[in-house]
Structures are given as C-alpha cells and as structure tokens.
Amino acid sequence: xxLTQADVRRIAxxxxxxxxDTEVAEVxxxxxxxxxxxxxxxxxxxxxxxxMSHARDxxxxxxxxxxxxxxxxxxxxxxxxxxxxxxxLVPKVIE
Amino acid sequence: xxxxxxxxxxLLAAGKTSAVELASDYLARIEGAQGALNAFITVDRxxxxxxxxxxxxxxxxxxxxxxxxxxxAHKDIFCAEGWKxxxxxxMLEHFVSPYDAGVVERCTAxxxxxxxxxxxxxxxxxxxxxxSAYGAVRNPWDRDAVPGGSSGGSAxxxxxxxxxxxxxxxxxxxxxxxxxxxxxxxxxPTYGVVSRYGMVAYASSLDQGGPIAQTAEDCALMLNVMxxxxxxxxxxxxxxxxxxxxxxxxxxxxxxxxxxxxxFGAGLAADVAAAIESALAEYRKLGAEVVEISLPRTELxxxxxxxxxxxxxxxxxxxxxxxxxxxxxAEYTDLNDMYEKSxxxxxxxxxxxxxxxxxxxxxxxxxxAYYLKAQKVRRLLSEDFQAGFxxxxxxxxxAAPTVAWNLGEKGDDPIAMYLADIYTLGVNLAGLPGIAxxxxxxxxxxxxGLQLIGNYFSEARLLNAAHQFQQATDWHTRAPAL
Numbered sequence: 001x002x003l004t005q006a007d008v009r010r011i012a013x014x015x016x017x018x019x020x021d022t023e024v025a026e027v028x029x030x031x032x033x034x035x036x037x038x039x040x041x042x043x044x045x046x047x048x049x050x051x052m053s054h055a056r057d058x059x060x061x062x063x064x065x066x067x068x069x070x071x072x073x074x075x076x077x078x079x080x081x082x083x084x085x086x087x088x089l090v091p092k093v094i095e
Numbered sequence: 096x097x098x099x100x101x102x103x104x105x106l107l108a109a110g111k112t113s114a115v116e117l118a119s120d121y122l123a124r125i126e127g128a129q130g131a132l133n134a135f136i137t138v139d140r141x142x143x144x145x146x147x148x149x150x151x152x153x154x155x156x157x158x159x160x161x162x163x164x165x166x167x168a169h170k171d172i173f174c175a176e177g178w179k180x181x182x183x184x185x186m187l188e189h190f191v192s193p194y195d196a197g198v199v200e201r202c203t204a205x206x207x208x209x210x211x212x213x214x215x216x217x218x219x220x221x222x223x224x225x226x227s228a229y230g231a232v233r234n235p236w237d238r239d240a241v242p243g244g245s246s247g248g249s250a251x252x253x254x255x256x257x258x259x260x261x262x263x264x265x266x267x268x269x270x271x272x273x274x275x276x277x278x279x280x281x282x283x284p285t286y287g288v289v290s291r292y293g294m295v296a297y298a299s300s301l302d303q304g305g306p307i308a309q310t311a312e313d314c315a316l317m318l319n320v321m322x323x324x325x326x327x328x329x330x331x332x333x334x335x336x337x338x339x340x341x342x343x344x345x346x347x348x349x350x351x352x353x354x355x356x357x358x359f360g361a362g363l364a365a366d367v368a369a370a371i372e373s374a375l376a377e378y379r380k381l382g383a384e385v386v387e388i389s390l391p392r393t394e395l396x397x398x399x400x401x402x403x404x405x406x407x408x409x410x411x412x413x414x415x416x417x418x419x420x421x422x423x424x425a426e427y428t429d430l431n432d433m434y435e436k437s438x439x440x441x442x443x444x445x446x447x448x449x450x451x452x453x454x455x456x457x458x459x460x461x462x463x464a465y466y467l468k469a470q471k472v473r474r475l476l477s478e479d480f481q482a483g484f485x486x487x488x489x490x491x492x493x494a495a496p497t498v499a500w501n502l503g504e505k506g507d508d509p510i511a512m513y514l515a516d517i518y519t520l521g522v523n524l525a526g527l528p529g530i531a532x533x534x535x536x537x538x539x540x541x542x543x544g545l546q547l548i549g550n551y552f553s554e555a556r557l558l559n560a561a562h563q564f565q566q567a568t569d570w571h572t573r574a575p576a577l
Contacts, residue, residue: 008451015409015454016416016431017447018439027451033510034452038398041468044475051470052477054300055286055526056551060329075193081423088418091430 002032097124097256097574100313103165107154114150114164118143118208121166125211125257128577131238134251136171136229137179138211146208153206162320163206168258170249171212172219173304174293175199178209182295183217183227183245186421186441196293197325198262198304205320210258214248217443218412219269219297221245222512223505226445231502234277235575237541240499243273249307250277256574260308260317264294266301267400268494268519271531274307275494275544278533280561280571281307282314285551286526287332289318290325298407299330301400301523310571311532311561315340318554334552342559348382350560352547353487357393358518364497366537371493374534374545374564378491381563388483388490395472396520401513402456402469403524408446409453415441448509477525480548489560490548493518494531498541522548530557533570 003011008028012019019027073086082089098106098117106112122140129135143166150164174180174192176199181187195203202209216226224232224247232247234240235255242251246263250273253261263270265283274281282305289304296302306317318339325331352375359368375385417423417437424436442450456465483490495515505511522529528551531544549557565571 003455007455011451011455011458012435014458015450016413016434016438017442017450018435019447019451020439027448030448030509031451031455034401034448034513035455037510037513038402038456038465038469041395041398041402041472042464044392044395044468044472046468046471046475049471049474051467052474053470054330055524056330056332058287058330058332061326061333063326072193076419079190079193079420081417081421090418091427091433093430 003028003035096120098259099309100162100165100259100316103259104162107164114147114208115144117164118147118166118210121210121258128255128257132233132235132251132255133230134214134232134248134255134257135168135211136181136183136214136248139178142177143208143210150206150208160206162316164208166208166210166258167202168210168213168249168252168261169199170246170261170263171215172264172295173199173262174295175209178212180212181229183215183229184441184443184446185228186415188422190420194293197290197328198294198321201320201323202262207320213246213252213261216245216247217446218295219245219264219266220408220445220449222268222272222515224248224273225502226443228443233502234499234541235577236278237499237539239501240541241276241502243276243499245269246307247273250274250279250281253277253279253307253309254575255577260306260313262304262321263307264302264304265523266297267404267523268516270305270307271494271519271529271544271546274531275546276499276542278542278570278573279307279309280311280314280530280532281305282318282530282554282557283522283528284318284322284554285528287330288322288554290323290328290331292325292327296411298404299411300407301404310565311530311558312340312343314530315343315558337555339555339558342555343562345559346382347378347560347563350383350489351487352378352383352385353388353483353490354385355388355390355393355483355490355492357390358492362496362517363493364537367493367497367543370535370537370543371491371545375491377564377568381567386487388486390479390483390521392476392479393517393521396476396524397513397517399469399472399476399524400516400520401452402465403473405449405453406457406466407453409450409457412446412450445509473524476521480521480525480527484550489553489557492546492548494544494546498537498539498543518546527551528554528557530561532561532564535570
C-alpha cells in the first residue's frame with residue numbers, strides 16, 4: 001500500500017509536526033520508500049509466534065510508595081521556554 | 096603524548112602526571128582538531144579543569160580510585176548537570192541539563208574527568224553522523240569519509256586520540272559501526288546492563304549505553320564504571336556487580352567462533368571480507384575454532400527494526416512539545432500550532448521521517464499489520480541467535496558491509512543508509528552484547544572492524560576474545576596522522 005499526500009498530512013497532524021505545502025511531496029515519496037522496505041514483513045509466516053515487546057522478558061518491579069525525589073521545581077523550570085509563578089505557560093486553550 | 100585509559104590511570108597512580116595536566120593536554124588536542132574533525136559539540140574548559148582539580152585533590156587526600164583523574168568524553172546524549180546536552184538537535188540547542196544521567200553519575204563518582212560532549216546524529220538516528228544539527232563529523236583516517244553513526248563523535252575522538260575513551264549508545268549499531276569505521280574498540284552490552292536514566296530516549300526497548308576506547312581492556316575498565324543496577328530505569332537489570340576485566344587473560348583455546356553464512360554472502364565488500372578472513376585466521380592461531388552457522392532470517396532485521404525503532408521514537412519524542420524544555424516557535428496561533436511549529440523547526444528531517452513512520456505504524460488500523468507483526472519477527476530473529484549459540488560460543492560478523500563511505504555519498508537517501516545497518520540491527524532486537532574491534536584496513540586506507548556477538552551477559556568473554564586478539568596484533572595501536 002502507498003500513502004497519498006492527504007495521508008501524510010493526517011499522520012503529520014497526529015504527530016503534531018507541521019509539514020508545509022512545499023515539503024509534502026518529498027515527505028510522501030520518502031515515507032513510501034520506507035513503507036516499501038517494511039512491507040516485506042507481511043510475507044513472513046508468524047502464525048502462533050508470541051510478539052517480543054522487549055529484549056529481555058522481565059517483569060516490571062514495584063517499589064515502596066514513598067517520595068524519593070526532592071523538590072527542584074526552580075531548576076527544572078529554568079530550562080522551560082515560558083514560566084510564571086511556578087507554572088508553565090501555553091497559549092489559551094479554553095475561551 | 097596520548098594514552099590509553101589504562102596508561103593514563105597508571106601514570107596518575109605513579110604520580111608522574113596530574114589530572115589537571117592530562118585534562119589540559121587533551122583539551123589542547125581537542126581544540127587543535129576541532130576545525131578538521133568537528134568531533135565535539137561542547138567543550139567547557141572551566142568545568143573540565145574544575146573536575147580535574149577535584150580529582151587531584153581527592154588523590155592527594157588518599158581517596159583515589161583506579162580511574163580517578165583520567166579524562167574521558169561523553170556522547171551528547173547523556174544528561175550532565177551544568178553541561179549543555181543537545182543530543183545533536185536544534186531542539187535542545189540551549190538545554191543545560193539540571194541533572195546527571197546514571198552513567199554520568201557513575202563516571203563522576205569514579206573520578207573520571209569530562210573533556211567535553213561528543214557530536215552525534217540527531218537523537219541517535221543515523222549511521223553517518225551527517226544528521227547532526229551541529230555539522231557532520233569527519234573520519235580522522237580520511238576526512239572525506241564519514242565516521243559512522245550515531246556515536247560518530249565519540250569514535251572519531253578516540254581514534255584521533257582526543258580522549259582515551261568515550262561513552263556512547265547503541266540502538267541499532269551506533270557503538271559498533273562507528274568504532275569499526277574509525278578503527279577503535281566499542282562494546283554494546285546486554286540490554287539492561289547500563290542504566291538508561293538520563294540517556295535521551297530514542298527506542299527504549301533497544302537503547303543501550305556502552306564504551307568506545309582504543310582497547311578491549313579499556314572497554315572492560317569503562318564498563319566496570321558504567322554498568323550497574325539503577326532503580327530509576329525500570330528496565331535496568333538487578334544483577335550482582337561484575338568485574339568485566341576478570342577473564343581478559345584467559346587463553347582462547349577451544350573457543351568456538353560461529354560464522355553465520357548469511358553475513359558473508361553477496362553484499363559484503365571484498366576488502367572488508369578479506370580483513371575479516373585474516374582476523375579469523377589470527378583467532379584460529381590463538382586456539383579458537385571457526386564453525387559455520389546459519390542465521391537464516393538476518394535480512395528481516397532491517398524491516399523489523401525500521402518499524403519498532405520509529406514506533407518507539409514517535410512515542411518518546413512526543414515529549415518535545417516546546418512547553419517544559421527545548422525549542423519553542425516564536426509565533427503561533429494556538430496550542431496545536433505551537434506544538435506543530437516548534438517540532439517542525441526543532442527536528443531535522445531524518446528525525447521527522449522516523450516520527451512520521453512511527454506515528455503511521457502505530458495508528459488505528461495499522462498497529463497489528465506493522466508493529467505487532469514486527470514484534471513477532473523480532474522473536475523469530477532472537478530464536479535464530481539462540482539456535483546459533485547452540486553451535487558456538489561467540490558469533491563473528493562484519494560490523495558493516497563496507498568501510499566508511501564518503502561524506503554525502505548516500506545523500507538524503509534514507510533507504511541506502513538503512514540497508515547498511517544489516518549486520519548490527521539483529522543484536523539490538525535480540526538484546527545481545529556485541530563488540531567491534533579493528534582488524535585492518537580496506538579501500539582508501541579506511542579501517543575495518545570485526546564484530547563479535549555473544550549470548551546474554553557474556554561481556555567478559557567478548558572482552559577476553561578481543562583482548563587476546565589485541566595482545567597478538569597491533570591494529571588497535573594504529574592512529575591516524577592529525
């Protein structure tokens with residue numbers, strides 16, 4: 001199967017990545033190349049094969065429910081693009 | 096004068112040099128080579144010398160460990176407090192990390208001095224180091240050639256003797272392939288041995304940190320520092336502390352080296368094949384036995400990897416939203432527009448392609464056909480390795496089909512670049528350890544590396560094999576003219 005430019009725009013929207021009108025044709029061509037490469041998986045018989053989601057089949061640990069981190073808000077917010085009164089600033093989302 | 100990690104440690108222990116002197120000498124070498132090689136993204140003389148002075152003071156106070164005061168470089172993917180950590184991306188151009196990665200914490204605790212931050216493909220996505228927002232790295236052996244990637248800066252720095260050793264990461268070959276291209280030794284440990292805490296995530300089920308150095312012995316010393324359980328990484332393995340140098344001096348008599356026929360067929364360049372043949376002859380002289388094995392589904396590693404890695408990347412890189420850290424666009428109309436513009440401006444094209452590929456294979460209606468299918472093929476590839484280890488102790492393979500290619504040669508063709516990863520991807524998908532070490536030179540005097548793949552937790556054995564090879568040969572001592 002092959003992607004159209006409309007598909008590329010839809011995927012870009014899902015990924016929150018702007019792809020403008022001058023870029024979309026090349027992105028379409030490159031992504032179709034990549035999809036062509038991964039398409040060969042379809043020919044492999046994987047009937048009854050358990051998916052391997054992780055390099056080692058280990059169970060995740062649980063830890064004691066206690067605080068382990070100290071409050072470093074100022075240090076972490078120092079690298080943020082816009083903060084005020086300890087809050088991260090973003091454009092208005094509710095009118 | 097330049098040193099291996101071990102030589103520098105011995106000189107410091109004997110009082111023949113100081114951490115400050117070593118750091119100053121290497122900083123001068125780095126400065127002298129930066130214009131030609133571009134191996135570093137950030138150098139900060141004051142931070143380095145402060146660490147060196149601290150190391151000298153702790154030695155004077157009688158608190159020195161084995162490596163206290165030895166200088167190393169860090170790949171720019173490991174967060175280090177007070178250091179710019181860009182991950183090769185414009186997205187993190189101004190990001191000064193507020194905390195240390197687990198690996199950095201361990202290196203600092205061992206008294207290692209940071210010389211600087213090495214260049215890399217953006218977010219570790221690439222096989223040539225041409226995807227860095229800070230410019231390509233040049234191969235010290237031939238400046239028209241790529242150094243390999245994604246840890247191209249770390250490999251080039253060690254090859255040019257700008258640092259005795261460097262940290263690196265390997266998601267699909269990013270330690271082994273650049274080590275091979277630059278004629279140095281690099282070890283990718285078993286998945287979960289080295290903490291991923293504070294190591295900027297690319298594909299979390301594949302990412303693993305490890306060392307690049309001149310020798311296998313130095314890689315063992317570095318892994319002794321880097322490895323260990325970290326509760327802050329949920330995939331970090333709880334295992335007893337190991338001395339990875341314990342078996343270095345074991346003889347290789349009786350070692351069974353498997354040669355997978357699929358790795359030595361069409362597609363492998365003649366100069367690489369010849370250097371590897373000679374290396375295997377040397378291993379035979381050392382007492383090893385070479386047996387032919389089969390890894391029949393090797394070619395499927397490429398499509399499986401290029402589904403799984405982009406899928407995990409698209410999820411991991413969603414954190415770069417221009418809100419908590421990283422680049423934010425100057426102008427936008429609303430929240431979504433801010434996300435879309437910030438990410439479009441902050442990421443380079445290879446990163447964008449992988450995010451888009453990942454978003455697609457994970458999207459509604461395609462998850463089973465691509466992502467789940469790739470995970471099933473991953474299991475088959477992993478089973479092939481286990482069948483192979485039924486017939487041998489370690490597997491020998493090329494690290495790449497050719498020697499380093501020319502800068503710009505593969506242009507902007509992602510497929511050509513992906514296909515060159517054929518010999519390294521399987522190891523990451525299975526989670527196995529692998530080492531690459533120099534075994535000679537091919538076309539245009541460019542280095543060739545041999546890859547040895549071991550079963551889970553066989554790092555000490557891989558290091559032992561490479562060390563014995565290096566006791567009998569001198570490829571690892573060759574250094575390019577600067």
